[in-house]
Amino acid sequence: MRNTFKSSILFLLLGALFLAGCNGNEHNLQDGDKHITEEMDNVISDYIIQKYSSSYYDTEKQFEVHEVYGTNESDGVISVYMWFYYAGFNKSTGIEEQSGHSLPAVIRLIKKEENYSVIEYIEPQDGSFYQSSLKKMLPRKYLKFAQQDSGNIDDDLLR
Numbered sequence: 001m002r003n004t005f006k007s008s009i010l011f012l013l014l015g016a017l018f019l020a021g022c023n024g025n026e027h028n029l030q031d032g033d034k035h036i037t038e039e040m041d042n043v044i045s046d047y048i049i050q051k052y053s054s055s056y057y058d059t060e061k062q063f064e065v066h067e068v069y070g071t072n073e074s075d076g077v078i079s080v081y082m083w084f085y086y087a088g089f090n091k092s093t094g095i096e097e098q099s100g101h102s103l104p105a106v107i108r109l110i111k112k113e114e115n116y117s118v119i120e121y122i123e124p125q126d127g128s129f130y131q132s133s134l135k136k137m138l139p140r141k142y143l144k145f146a147q148q149d150s151g152n153i154d155d156d157l158l159r
Contacts, residue, residue: 029139033068036080040116044080044107050084052086056099059088067149069142075117078109081142083149104146106137 033041048064056062057143066084073079088099108120125133 001056028072028074029141031070033071035071035078036068038151040078040080041107043109043118044082044084045115047107047121048084048086048105051121052101053088056088058090059099060090062088063084069145070139072139076110078111078116080107080109080136082107083146092097102136102149105148 006044036044044066045064048066049062053059059158064084066082069083071078071080080103081147083102083104085100085102100153103123106120106122107118109116110119124130124137134146135143
């Protein structure tokens with residue numbers, strides 16, 4: 001009887017730990033971009049443009065647009081879960097895209113004094129590691145959005 005009681009207590013404690021671990025940070029998720037300020041939006045765009053501007057040569061102007069699936073704040077760090085589209089073009093080709101790409105990403109921001117800065121940028125790995133890395137970087141509830149957006153750029157996002 002005594003061993004059964006100890007086993008039951010141990011089982012309950014392990015179950016509680018397991019459930020707490022499964023919950024993760026998803027309980028702090030805030031859907032959509034309503035918690036993204038204009039400054040945060042600009043910091044995200046500027047970071048992506050700077051990151052990729054040297055990856056594509058022969059473009060005079062670059063731009064970036066993104067769709068925010070949601071955010072999560074923990075210990076002053078804001079995780080932004082999103083899909084972005086980056087492109088470059090030249091004056092001679094007008095608005096016709098010359099080069100670019102589109103990916104899901106996680107950007108982590110921190111506010112230092114009065115300004116936000118990017119402290120981490122994560123995108124999925126290529127090839128056979130794409131799906132598994134996507135599952136690691138995005139909360140489960142945003143996975144379906146990223147999988148749906150793969151290969152589909154909404155025309156409204158580009159306007």
